Each structure stands twice: as structure tokens, then as C-alpha cells.
Amino acid sequence: MQTTVIIGGGFSGTLTAVQLVRHARSPHRVVLVNSGRAFGRGTAYGTTRSEHLLNVAARNMSAFPDQPDHFFQWLRSRSDFDAMDDRQLRETFVPRRIYGDYIRSIALHYLNPADPRNVVQTTILPDTAVDIEPRGRGGIVMLQEGEPIEAESILLATGNQPPAGLPGSQRIANDRRYIANPWNPWHEQLPPKDAHLVILGTGLTAVDVIVTLRHLGWSGRITAISRNGLLPQRHFRGIQWPDAIGDDGQTRSLKELSTLIRQDCQRLRGASQNPAIAIDKLRGRTQALWKSLSVEERQRFLRHYAAQWNVLRHRIAGPIHDAVTDAIDAGQLTVLQATIEGLSANERHLQIHLAGEGDTPRTIDADMVINCTGPKARFSDTTVPLYQNLFQRGVARPDAMDMGLAVDDSFALQPAEGHSTAAIYAIGPLLKGTLWESVAVPELRGQAMQVARTILQQQPDPLPQSDLIEYCI
Numbered sequence: 412m413q414t415t416v417i418i419g420g421g422f423s424g425t426l427t428a429v430q431l432v433r434h435a436r437s438p439h440r441v442v443l444v445n446s447g448r449a450f451g452r453g454t455a456y457g458t459t460r461s462e463h464l465l466n467v468a469a470r471n472m473s474a475f476p477d478q479p480d481h482f483f484q485w486l487r488s489r490s491d492f493d494a495m496d497d498r499q500l501r502e503t504f505v506p507r508r509i510y511g512d513y514i515r516s517i518a519l520h521y522l523n524p525a526d527p528r529n530v531v532q533t534t535i536l537p538d539t540a541v542d543i544e545p546r547g548r549g550g551i552v553m554l555q556e557g558e559p560i561e562a563e564s565i566l567l568a569t570g571n572q573p574p575a576g577l578p579g580s581q582r583i584a585n586d587r588r589y590i591a592n593p594w595n596p597w598h599e600q601l602p603p604k605d606a607h608l609v610i611l612g613t614g615l616t617a618v619d620v621i622v623t624l625r626h627l628g629w630s631g632r633i634t635a636i637s638r639n640g641l642l643p644q645r646h647f648r649g650i651q652w653p654d655a656i657g658d659d660g661q662t663r664s665l666k667e668l669s670t671l672i673r674q675d676c677q678r679l680r681g682a683s684q685n686p687a688i689a690i691d692k693l694r695g696r697t698q699a700l701w702k703s704l705s706v707e708e709r710q711r712f713l714r715h716y717a718a719q720w721n722v723l724r725h726r727i728a729g730p731i732h733d734a735v736t737d738a739i740d741a742g743q744l745t746v747l748q749a750t751i752e753g754l755s756a757n758e759r760h761l762q763i764h765l766a767g768e769g770d771t772p773r774t775i776d777a778d779m780v781i782n783c784t785g786p787k788a789r790f791s792d793t794t795v796p797l798y799q800n801l802f803q804r805g806v807a808r809p810d811a812m813d814m815g816l817a818v819d820d821s822f823a824l825q826p827a828e829g830h831s832t833a834a835i836y837a838i839g840p841l842l843k844g845t846l847w848e849s850v851a852v853p854e855l856r857g858q859a860m861q862v863a864r865t866i867l868q869q870q871p872d873p874l875p876q877s878d879l880i881e882y883c884i
């Protein structure tokens with residue numbers, strides 16, 4: 412019987428196991444190795460806080476590319492949403508923990524080993540994969556605790572790397588006032604309500620923290636600091652925009668693209684519309700456009716445009732945006748644009764040392780600091796043992812952007828020079844350098860189905876059109 416080991420049981424790994432069950436026609440064994448976060452939920456949907464909402468409307472969050480209404484129908488099974496009509500429910504941004512329940516319920520349904528109709532036997536193994544020794548077409552997965560597992564195919568669905576450290580963060584790593592990982596339960600040790608809390612970062616994770624502080628009624632002072640000082644924008648309903656950059660199948664240089672996007676933004680502003688529509692309308696083509704850029708162009712994009720792109724692209728639900736705006740209006744939240752040079756501590760405070768311009772202070776005292784600067788981006792100096800070992804063996808190599816693992820079009824790992832390709836695959840945020848957009852459910856559900864079909868040696872179906880065009884608007 413063929414064995415597949417899936418490493419990582421967040422959305423991507425769990426849905427791949429489900430797709431293997433849905434599509435397998437002959438006996439198959441699947442071992443889902445997962446540690447760190449609750450199986451099925453991963454980092455994003457493992458939150459237990461009801462104020463953390465999805466940033467994609469319910470209509471676009473089906474776990475199945477071939478059943479676009481699946482999540483909406485599942486929500487209809489819950490009494491929480493009885494008061495909403497269908498139109499409202501489709502446009503709702505539901506709590507992320509409910510989305511975690513959805514993935515868990517799908518897993519329970521499909522991965523049930525007691526179901527005699529299943530030709531796939533699935534085992535969920537709580538453990539950490541630390542290495543893969545190539546063997547035949549596949550390899551042997553080494554685990555931290557358990558026995559090695561030999562498999563004909565292996566999938567890495569390990570998500571983002573842990574947060575990167577900041578200069579000086581090693582020195583304060585054991586200080587209770589410093590929260591290195593914002594996914595740990597920091598709210599149980601909040602300082603008094605007249606204290607000063609500093610958030611490093613102003614992206615989606617920082618917004619999670621601000622919203623929770625408001626939800627808890629914590630009334631102290633909050634400062635959020637990032638290099639660009641930009642908070643995510645609010646979601647709005649998209650519009651028909653016939654002037655959007657057309658898909659004429661041509662490849663374009665970054666210079667041409669940036670000129671076209673700037674012109675489109677100007678036209679939108681002229682029509683009193685949000686310029687983010689220019690980015691939304693490119694959504695189904697973003698991966699192809701990224702792939703057609705040279706490495707130098709992609710690097711230039713990251714240096715000059717990525718921060719602005721992310722702000723326009725990764726928008727937040729209305730109620731979340733309201734909470735952040737209220738915090739600013741009430742004088743509770745200050746957003747600072749500055750570069751963090753280092754962190755230190757004295758008896759009274761943690762200190763954040765800044766390089767900034769104009770009125771930006773050089774040092775800020777804080778009673779608590781939460782690091783929301785996001786996962787470590789670079790892979791060549793990764794501290795994750797699994798990737799270190801794969802690089803050392805030549806089984807995998809960082810992609811050309813050093814933002815993930817190099818893969819081919821079927822998501823098979825590209826080995827280092829002189830090593831042969833094995834049936835080892837990667838999906839999810841590990842493909843960010845290859846595809847740029849490879850983090851949200853509308854991309855990951857397609858990847859999970861595609862890689863499952865490849866593992867089963869079936870021809871992957873083309874994605875339904877709805878997945879290619881309207882994505883996360």
C-alpha cells in the first residue's frame with residue numbers, strides 16, 4: 412500500500428489529507444504529522460478569541476475549490492447565524508475560531524479511520540518531523556519522538572517560520588514583559604491599566620492584539636511601531652471596473668506593470684473609487700505576473716512596492732477597522748513610523764531604541780512589548796531543524812528569492828545541484844517566493860487539491876473559474 416506522510420496539520424496539510432481521501436481509488440495510507448498548533452486549525456484558526464475575525468468574506472472561504480458554497484452551507488448548520496439572510500451571511504467576516512471548527516469538522520468527516528468506505532487509512536501523529544532521508548522515489552521521515560516513517564510521497568505543509576528575533580531580543584527573551592510570539596496567551600499577564608504597551612509591527616497580527624486589548628477593556632496606552640507606519644485598510648465591496656489592466660496574455664516588465672497600476676489607481680481616484688481596486692482586479696493573475704518577473708525585478712518589487720501592496724491587498728473586516736480607528740480617535744493608540752534598532756531592559760521598563768526622522772523619539776519605555784513583526788522571511792539561515800537538514804542533504808534548496816523552498820510547477824521540491832528530484836512536495840506559505848500570493852485559503856485550497864491529485868498520479872483538474880478571478884475581495 413502506498414504511504415504518504417504529510418508534515419504539518421494546519422489548513423494546507425489537513426485539506427491535502429482530505430483531498431487524498433476524496434480522490435483515492437485504491438488503498439492508501441496517510442500519516443499526518445503535526446505539532447505546535449492544534450491539528451486542523453494551524454496558527455490562523457487556532458485562536459480561541461471570538462473578536463479575531465476572518466479577513467475574507469464567508470462566500471470566499473470554502474475549503475473546496477470544486478464546492479464554492481461549502482463554507483456558507485456549513486455556517487447554515489449553526490444557530491449563531493440564523494438571524495442573517497443569505498446575502499448578509501455570504502458577506503460576513505466570521506470569527507476565525509469558527510473557521511477552525513469548520514476545518515475540524517471536515518477532517519472528522521473525511522479522515523475517520525472507522526469509516527469502512529474509506530480506502531485511505533489516515534493516522535494523525537502528534538510529533539515533529541526533523542529530517543527526511545531520501546529513499547527510492549520518496550524518503551524516510553525522521554521524527555523528534557516517534558519511529559521513522561518510510562513513505563513513497565511526502566508533503567511539507569509546515570506554514571510560516573516562527574517569528575524572527577529583533578536586535579537585543581535575545582537579552583530579554585526570559586523577561587516576562589517581552590512577548591516574542593504573539594500567538595502565545597499574553598493577555599493573561601497584562602500590565603495595569605495605566606501602563607504603556609508597545610506593539611512591534613502594524614500589520615494583521617498587530618491588529619489582532621489591538622482588538623483583543625479593546626475587547627478586554629484594557630485602557631492603557633498603546634504604541635504600534637513599524638518601518639512604514641501603515642495599518643491595514645478596511646474591506647469594501649468591489650465594483651465593476653472595465654478600465655482595469657486587461658489580460659492580453661503579454662508578459663510585462665516591473666516598470667511597465669508599475670506604470671500601468673499607477674495609471675489605474677489614478678483613474679480610480681478620479682472616479683472617487685478606492686485605488687485598492689487596481690490590485691483586486693489583478694488578483695487572479697498575480698501569481699502569473701510574479702512568475703514572469705526576473706529575480707532582480709522581484710527583489711525591486713519587495714524593496715519599493717511590497718509594503719504598499721500588502722496594505723492594499725490584506726484588508727480587514729469593518730468591525731475590526733472600527734475598533735482600531737476608535738482606539739486612535741480616543742488617543743489610546745499611537746502609530747509610529749520608525750526603524751527598530753534594538754531592545755533592552757532596565758528594572759522599570761523595557762526599552763525600544765529607534766532610528767527615525769523628525770519628531771520620532773530615540774527611545775521608548777514600555778511596560779510590555781509584543782513582537783508582531785511576523786514570521787522570519789529568510790530561509791538560507793533558517794533555525795528550523797527540518798529545513799536545515801533538508802538543505803544540508805541537498806534534498807531541498809531555498810527558492811531564488813530566499814523566501815521559501817524552490818519547487819517546480821507540480822510543487823515538487825527542487826533539490827540542490829547534483830541531487831535527484833524525489834516525490835517530496837511543498838505547499839502553502841513555503842511557496843511565497845515562487846508564487847508571491849500563497850497564503851490565503853482561496854490559494855491554498857487549490858494547492859491542496861492539486862498536490863493530492865499529483866500524489867495519486869491523477870491529472871489535476873483545472874481550477875474552477877471562480878477561484879481564478881474573484882478571490883478575496
Ligand SMILES: Cc1cc2nc3c(=O)[nH]c(=O)nc-3n(C[C@H](O)[C@H](O)[C@H](O)COP(=O)(O)OP(=O)(O)OC[C@H]3O[C@@H](n4cnc5c(N)ncnc54)[C@H](O)[C@@H]3O)c2cc1C
Pocket residue numbers: 418419420421422423424444445446447448449450452453454455456464465466467538539540541568569570571615616797838839840850851852853855
Ligand atoms: C493570524 C492569521 C489570520 C489569517 N486570516 C486569514 C483569513 O481570514 N482568510 C484567509 O484566507 N487566510 C487567512 N490567513 C492566511 C492563511 O489562511 C493561513 O496562513 C493558513 O492557515 C496557512 O495554513 P498552513 O496549513 O499552510 O500553515 P499553518 O496554519 O501554519 O499550519 C502549519 C502546521 O504545521 C505544524 N508544523 C510546522 N512544522 C512542523 C514539523 N516540522 N513537524 C510537525 N508539524 C509541524 C505547525 O505547528 C502548524 O500546526 C491568516 C493567517 C494568519 C497567521
